[in-house]
Amino acid sequence: MPIHETERDSLIDRVNKQEKCLVQFLDSPIKYQNQQLDLVIDYYLVDDLPRELHEWTFQLVKTNLQDMYEKSKDGWSEEEKRKEMLAPQARYLIARSAIDPNDIKGFLHFQMVQEETMDDDIMANCAYCYEIQIAESARGQGLGEYMMNLLSQIGTYWKMDKVMLTVFKANEGAFRFYIKKLGFELDEISPGACLPLYKARKFDYELLSKPCI
Ligand SMILES: CC(C)(COP(=O)(O)OP(=O)(O)OC[C@H]1O[C@@H](n2cnc3c(N)ncnc32)[C@H](O)[C@@H]1OP(=O)(O)O)[C@@H](O)C(=O)NCCC(=O)NCCS
Helix, strand or coil: CCCCHHHHHHHHHHHHHHCCCCCCCCCCCEEEECCCCEEEEEEEEHHHCCHHHHHHHHHHHHHHHHHHHHHCCCCCCHHHHHHHHCCCCCEEEEEEECCCCCCEEEEEEEEEEEEECCCCCCEEEEEEEEEEEECHHHCCCCHHHHHHHHHHHHHHHCCCCEEEEEEECCCHHHHHHHHHHCCCEECCCCHHHHCCHHHHCCCCEEEEEEECC
16 A cells, blocks of 8 residues: 555654664674674764764765865865755764774765655655765775665665665766666666756766665
């Protein structure tokens, strides 16, 4: 039976207003171990994120993406990015060394939000990945995939419709990662999916998504 719109609203409201921790169904602590990495992944609501960790996450975004933002239509604004990263509903997964807690390897910032669909009457409940950033030394070792899979599990547990994210078209490595490795597809409201080619070309980003099943 289709879920009535008000039930969908109350679901996202409940998750955002009442649920401080969204990972209690996972083993604690969350670990990521392979031949190269021995990591613990900590969960934070933005209000609980220590200042130095917030600064570390911001500096990693700046190092990894400032160039791409500067070349994009909207440009780079430190103030806007800081505001987005400190949004009241922002939640963080932060990967750190199991041996040295000060050795941080990467993070994922997500929020539970409603997004438009191609149907004017229906909003989709999304586990939205605002940012995934892995320190250069820890890339290509499966950590990005592991953290995105954690977000899928969180989305599924909390009955979200899909995991969603925005990616610059210029970010070819990230495109390969999401589409080839993780099986994301252009979301129905992404410029490349819903606009004719000559209009879609004017956008420097796409929206990708994957159903929560
Ligand atoms: C994209 C990113 C999160 C992937 O994390 P990761 O831990 O390196 O990912 P994994 O090890 O799980 O997977 C690596 C895969 O990503 C893809 N990939 C990502 N960046 C790549 C790059 N620069 N060159 C080649 N492949 C890349 C490849 O498909 C690779 O697959 P392979 O392991 O089969 O070769 C990480 O590269 C990163 O932080 N990049 C900089 C920040 C960024 O662009 N974030 C995304 C913003 S939308």
